[in-house]
Amino acid sequence: MSLTAKDVAVVKALWGKIGAKADDIGAEALGRMLTVYPQTKTYFAHWADLSPGSAPVKKHGKTIMGAVSAAVASIEDLPGAMSQLSELHAYKLRVDPSNFKILSHNLLVVLAIQFPSDFTPEVHVAMDKFLSAVALALSEKYR
């Protein structure tokens, strides 16, 4: 399920529209994930406040979206671009890769809310494929 030229164009176009909203989108997606899939909170037991909109959630949402934005910029070589982050997730964070799908789903929900007319089925499938490719690149170093 590799990205076609059309997928790449669609993802880059949507990312252009997202622009400065990226940080908020990341924070909201993360907050939703922690609420809708409470098992994901197990990875953040060290945070003082896990509620949506809290400082750690906002900060981490921004971190995540920064990485996703970088992935959009390096969309032609995701495994290469995400190599270091993959090592981090594999050896240090040890996040079960099934959680990447969960976060992706919540990112898509936030995009649907914030860009209802832009998030057509074609844009949805391209974004889903892209986020799946990012998740795959993140899982590269696991074993």
Added chain:
Amino acid sequence: MVEWTDFERATIQDIFSKMDYESVGHNALARCLVVYPWTQRYFGKFGNLYNAAAIMGNPMVAAHGAVVLHGLDKAVKNMDNIKATYAELSVLHSEKLHVDPDNFRLLADCLTIVVASRLGTGFTADVQAAFQKFLAVVGSALTKQYH
């Protein structure tokens, strides 16, 4: 038995009481067929599903989307007995339609996204949690009779 909080019950009743079944059903099913094209395997008799535009414009998809959404009504009206309520439909999906139960989750995700785009900021994280829990319970009930 599934435990529902007052908030969850109220949220589900609220969402479905305001829902445009025809539109949401059509859009959710069409989206599922576009985003997860392998789901088209179950709709060989639906004619042209060749691209997103064809799928969105296909009247059989629209009609069937509404059928599926109205099927959710049973659960909305019987939240304390969803498993028994869907026993027959579960047998149908298993024995006659041969639908891989993973598809219930795929459709549920598409339905979540369509409802999210309609409700906008009203689709808070707590509302999303209630909605997804409801759809997961329905999916589980539909899977129950598979063997």
